[in-house]
Amino acid sequence: MNSTAWDRRSVLRAAGGLAALGALSACGSNTGRPVGGSSGKGLTQYFHAYGEAGTEQAIRRYAKDFGKAEVTTQWITGTNFESKLFSALLSSDAPDVFEFHPQIHMVKARQIVPLDDIIAPVKDDFHAADIASHTMDGKIWGIRMIDDPKFLYYRKSLLEKAGLEPPTTLDALIEAAAKLTTDKVKGLYLGNNLSDIARPMVWSSGAELLTPTNEIAYHTDELVTGLRTLRTLFTSGSLLLDAPADYWDPSAFNQGLTAMQWCGMWAMPAIQKAHGDDVGIIPFPKVTDTGRPSLINGGWSMFVSSKAKDVDLAKEYVKWLWLDRTDYQQDWCLGYGFHIPPRKSLAAKADQLKQGLAAEGVALSERYGHYDNPAFTQAMLNALEGVIADSVRDDKDPEAALDTCDKKVRRELTTLFG
Structure with a gap:
């Protein structure tokens, strides 16, 4: 990976805030553009620029093999993938298919179409948590590609x-x-702005993001205590704060700038190439005695836009690539970095993940991992990560920072659920 690549698990920087959600909800799919039929002779797909070498060439190679339409790939570099995607979804130039995370606001705004019909024959082959996270309003809206x-x-x-x-x-x-x-070496690197550990801080303090009835659950005394503790780390001088690339890039760890780093499984081959067997992994540690270790089971999924020129053709392409072509799915998960295949049959064949550090990673993900909650939208995550900025980096009172976050999240919840 490199510093010009996408900020792979960042918040929405432009179009993904609370105001944008209101615009999305107001827009819906009423654009005057045809939703289905046979008018489309080609398809456009959006991908963020993965950092692993060979990924762009791979996705273009897969698409070229689809015989029923010419598939054009928009490979979006920099940190603006989410803003470009969300702006496009509001316009008449929306992509036919795109990758993102399961988000209920896309369902409420009628920006995507359900995919139950194409996933039904292999639904039971997917990890149950991936099916659950993509099920909204009783329908399945996306196909998980990688965990x-x-x-x-x-x-x-x-x-x-x-x-x-x-x-x-x-x-x-x-x-x-x-x-x-x-x-010469800092003890720990958690990213240049620490934002990605916002959710692990919640989980490791013993809380959840939302209750089962979609009410705020993260605001606890234990989290407040943890934020104050994290502030002492920030001011200790032992935290790397100026790395050339963010947490998703292992270069700081590989170059010996830090002894410990928060990063993803995708980087494991590069890390092992740099350090051999001199590498261990742990989940984010528990924040208080009432908490438990945790980690993010992130990933990316494929969606079909309701504004696709030919919705049926777009769905056929998604089925062909992400359900039928298991060879390409396996290549995508294991050929360029390490990702856990979301399909049980493919995970069973993933020999690269069955031993050593990779096997430890799979075991940790099963024991401590938290999957996407589609009701906790990108705008809510944006607000929660703002708590880290306010209370840890800027020394604002954690209670006050969480109160500010609560107002934003409640407004978002009201927009979504009434």
Whole structure:
């Protein structure tokens, strides 16, 4: 990966805020553009620019083999994938198919079409959590392509030299970061703005993002305590804060700038190439005694736009590539970085993930992983990550920062659910 590639798990920077959701809801799919029929002779698909070498060539190669239409790929670089996608979905130039995460606001705004008919024959082959996260209003709206757990990577030799065990609590993580910091190496890297650990901070403090009835669940005394603790880490001098690339890129860890780094499973081959067997992984440690370790089971999914020139053709393409062509699905998951195949039959054949560090990663994802909650939209995540910016980086009172977040999230929930 490189610093000009997409900020792969970032919040929406332009079109994904609360105001944008209102615009999306107001727009719906009433554009005057044909939704179905046989008018389309080609298809356009949107992909963010994956950092792993060979991914762009692979997705174009797959598309070229689809014999029923010419498929054009928009490979969107930089950090503006979400803003370009959401702007396009509001326009008459929407992509026919696109990758994103399951988000209920896309359903409420009628921007995507259900895919129950094409996934039905192989539905039971998908991980149950991936089916659940894509099921909204009783229908399945997307096809999961990859599952991406994230961990704390650490150098085994550096912890051993410092007399440390892999940390299991936030306090122990801070202590380890301090002991591992030298003139040349920082103890820990959590990303340049720490935003990606917002959700693990909630889960590891013993809370959830939302209740089963879609009410705020993250605002707890335990999370407030954790945010104050995280502030001490931020000011300790043992946290790497100016890496050349964000957390999703393993270069800081691979170049020896940090002894521990938050990153994803996709980077594991590059990390092992740099450090061999001198690498371990742990989930994000528990924040308080009432919490438990946690990690994000992220990933990307394919959706069909309701504004597709030919919805049936677009669905046929998605079925062909992400349901029928299991060879391409396996190549996409394992040929360029490590991703867990969301289909059980393919995961069973993923020999690369059955031993060593990769097998540990799969086990951690099953034990501690949290999958997408489609009701916790990108705008809500944006607000929650703002709590990290306010209370940890800017030293605002965590209660006040969470109160500000609550107002934004409640407004979003009201828009979605009344």
